[in-house]
Structures are given as C-alpha cells and as structure tokens.
Amino acid sequence: MNGMNAMKPALPSRISYAECSARERLARLLDADTFHEWLPPAQRLTSPHLAQLGVPGAFDDGVAIGRARLAGHEVFVAAQEGAFMGGGVGEVHGAKLVGLFRRALRDRPRAVLLLAESGGVRLHEANAGLIAVSEVMRALLDARAAGITVIVLIGGANGCFGGMGIVARCADHIVMSDAGRLAMSGPEVIEASHGVEEFDARDRALVWRVTGGRHRYLVGDCDQLVEDDVAAFRDAAIVALDSHRPLTLPALQDEHALLQRRLHDAGDAIDAPVMWQRLGIAQDERAPDLAVHELRALERTGEPVR
Amino acid sequence: MNWSELATALFGADHDIRADGSLLHGTATLARQSIAVVGTTDHASIGYALALRQAEVVLATMAHHPGRPVLLLIDTQGQQLRRHDELLGINRAMAHLGCCIDLARRRGHRVIGLVYDQALSGGFITSGLIADGCYALPQAEIRVMRLPAMARVTKLPEALLAELSQANPVFAPGVDNYVAMGGVRSLWRGDLAAALRQALADTPTDDTRAVDGAQRGGRRLAADVAQAVMDAA
C-alpha cells in the first residue's frame, strides 16, 4: 500500500486507554509529536457559566482540539476530558468542536477523530449546553455531507452518553473498547425515574451488558471492538480512515429497515444475551465472557457491511 | 393550546393531521403549498419505536414528495427512560431521526420546528434543534432535565437549581431564554399561519444560532470561539 511504518513508539506493554487523560490519549494515539493544538490552555477560553455555581473552570473547557498526523495522514482531532465535569458539553467546549468541524470543511483533512468521553450536555450550563450539542451535531453532519470521514473513539470510564450518544451515531465509524459505553440516558437517571427494578445503576455487570462496547459491537452499533489499549485504538483509527459512507436516502432507508427489524426481532428483551439470541447473533453462550479477539471472530448480526 | 387547536390556527380546515397514539402526522396546505407535518403530543416520551415512526414520515416525504416543506410539532418530555430502549439502542434510533431530518434539509425540504408545549433534551435535539430553524409558542418551555434528576446527577442542591430556574437564563426553561441564546429563532404570537408563512420564507439554511446568540446577548462566546478555531494558526 503506502509502505508506511506508522511511526509508533515501541511500547513494552498495554497502556489502558480508559486510564489515560484526554491529552495522554492524544499524545500516544497520534503520530509522535505531530499534535498541534488550537485554542490551547494558555488562551484561557474557560466557561463563563461555572463560577456562579462555585465550580472552577478548566483552561481548555474540557476538550483539546487541533490537527495531527495519523499514519502520516493529516487528521483533525478532539479529545474530551472525562474527568472534568464528566466530559459534559458546555458553551465553549461545544464551540471548539463546532469550529473544528467547520475548519475541516475548509481545510479538508483526511478525517476528523473525536475521542469522545462525555455525559452529554453539561448540566451546569443547561440551556447553553443543549444548544451547543445540537450545533456540534449539525457541524458534524455538514462535514460528512462534504465527504470528510468522521471517526469516534469511545473507551473512557465515563462512556459516551446523552446528546453525545446521539452525536456519536451521526459519525461514519465508531471504535469502542469493552470498557467503553455508548447509550442515551445514564443508568442513574433511569433508576431515578423508574426505580431500581427498571435499572439498578449499581449493578455494573448489567450496566455494561446493556450499554457496553461488547453489546454494541455484537448488535452492530459500533464498527470495531478493541482491547482497552491505546495502541489498539490507534490501529483501529487507522483502519477507520477508509470508512466514509455518504448519507443518502437509500442509506437511510436501509438503516431504517435495519432498526425496524431489530425492534421487531428483539421483542420485549430487557437484557443483552436474550436480545442477541433473538437477533440470531452470538449464539455462543460464552459470548459475555469471551476475550475481545475471540468475540471478533463470532458472526455478528446480518447487516449491510459498513 | 393542544395540537388540534394549533392545527386549526395554522391551517384552518386545510389539513388531515391526526394523532396515532402520541405520534402526530399528516399533510396540510398553506398558501396553496402542501406541507408535511410530523411530531408528537401528550408530552410524549420518545422511545426507540416513536423515534422510528417519526423518521418514517420524514423518509416517506423525501421519497414521495421531493422538496415538500416539513413542519415538526414538538411536545415531548424527552427520551424514554427505560432499560429496554437503551438495550435496543435508542441513541441510534434518535440519531437516525436526526439524520433523516438533516438529510431532508439538504435535499431542499425546508424544515421548521415549532415547540408548542414542551421540549426536553434528546427529544429536542432530534427535532427542533436539527431543523433549519426552531420556533416556539410563548408559553412553551424547553429543558435539559427535570430538576430532581438534575440535582442527583450534578450533586447540586435541588433548591438551588429551582432558584436558578426562576431567573437565570442558563437554567430558566422559558422559551424567551432560548430566543436570547439563539436556540429558538422567534416566538409566534397572534396570526400563527402568517408566522409559519414567514418562517418558510425567511429561515436560513445555515446554522446561525451562535451568531444570533451573540447578537442577542444570551450566548456571548460560542460564535467567537468557533471563529477563533477557523482563524488559529
């Protein structure tokens, strides 16, 4: 192909993607020393809304953005810091992401990589955060409509929830680890609304069966499942550079048919193994316990190849 | 104003909008132009299935009525908070609805959102907020989350959040705050049919919300920050 040695440092052992900060992920995942940050911390673009709640801001408002190289290709990147406000999207944070997608329209990088770790709208910024998430969604779809590949990586401890769970599914390609989670409402919110019988938020095994990377991979809601390892995410992101799929009417009609079939076939399932069985995937009853590489060898649901 | 009164105010007798459960759909005529109408009522909880039903209407409009404007009537309490929906992938269903609406826009269908009662969170992200522009009736309310759940998640006292929701523009659910922030273009009063005609004529197809928010003073930083990314070395 291009005979490229992907300039990755020789790491002696696995580095947990989940345990890395956003900036550590960027430093390790992208080609060494190629990340150039836009609106860096020294510019102090902090949130105007947090002080009134007695919460300190972050110099980068919880997201680092810029350009870099991945296997030699120019990419634009954003990494959300899950430790700051749960990665929630506020006014400035959202505007940085919007600017990144808009710049991608102009500068046409190979791809935009979003290292997503977020609870969705930053509740401390309520209305401003809700509008911000929507602006991010529009800007992402503008970039895709212009032929820019959008890749989302999900593997942080906070997962990718809320409005960001919707935004993630607007991308071309999602890579998740077993440790990652992708969903809409957090289990705590569901439990608060409908009780512990509906969803016991402290039952970690349940939470991961319903929202975790394994389940999402098996039903086809993410495209690659990797180990909790920065190098594995990097390799998966490189594969994803070729994943662009235009959003056309036939594509959405196919998606609709798939989602309808799933609704019909899953019936009233409320746990993952039952749903897998009803969808005819992962008939191996060991599926919940297989190692990631063994899981990838299983046949997933019969879906259009993405 | 319930959806039926709203439909009459907008279209008189020139519509066949009906409610199927909490799904609203139909076709209306305004100034001799056909308009596809889809939305929800009864403060609908948008689950996986209801998201798909709405998407179906938008897809059918694109397939059978190219260029026909779409009016989204919004009354929702947000996404359905059930384990079953999460298991099925409600975020994917909602993204699908959002992408259908967004594609309709790109294919030349003018998409107008109208919050006529309430809108929350995910239910709003995949309706009014992905339209060409969103409007609201003056008494409508838009929220991110109900206060008790918000207090639990943020660990902020509910009493504090309640107080902020009275007058603080970032928290108060009144739609005038959303107008000030640029999230809602304007409120419709009086002649609603005229307001809709105006919206169909005037609503831009670019996302001007951050610029609007800066001009109106409700959201001062977003536009400048996005521009700063464009200009950064």
Added chain:
Amino acid sequence: MSNPAPALETLSYAFPGTKPAGPFAPVLAGVVGSGNLEVLLEASAEPVCRFDVQTSARGFGSIWEAVLGDFQRRHDLAGVRVSIHDMGATPAVVGLRLSQAVAQLRTP
C-alpha cells in the same frame, strides 16, 4: 438569596525567586476533577514566581500558602506565573502536579 451557591475562592501569592526560567512555551499538568487540579505554567517578566489559585474548596488559604511557599523554596523560580484550577486536591496531589509541571519545563 435564600440558597446561595457555593462560591469559588481565589488566592494569589508572589514569592521572590532567583532562578529565571527564561522563555518557555506554556506547560499544563493535571486535570480539574474531584480531588484534582490543573496547573498552568507560563513565562512572565517578573522576578517572582506568582501563583493564582481558583478553588472550590474554601478556607484553606494558609495551607495553600504553606504548600506553594514550600514548592518555591525548593525550586526558587523567577519569571514564572502559575495558574491553578483546583477541586479539593490534597497538599500531596498539589505538590505532585506542581512537580509534574516543572519537570516539563526542564525537558527541552
């Protein structure tokens, strides 16, 4: 106001120093999370090490003064501005982040 929001506390200190750091690109260490802090180091023209702290954990001014003074006694920096966003980190964690930040200064 019947339910006042907790307010942030801001603290500032300037300690004289004799080892000019010289020009350097800004350096960041740490993350603003519960029990954690972020530290931003920037070059300045002053013959001091200046600290500006914004913290959600109120009432610990004397401890900050001690920890930061201690740090400056060890490093004796001049021409450095240290800006901190803190969410209740212990003195040990504060010291760790400061050390991590300074270590980046020393790396060419």
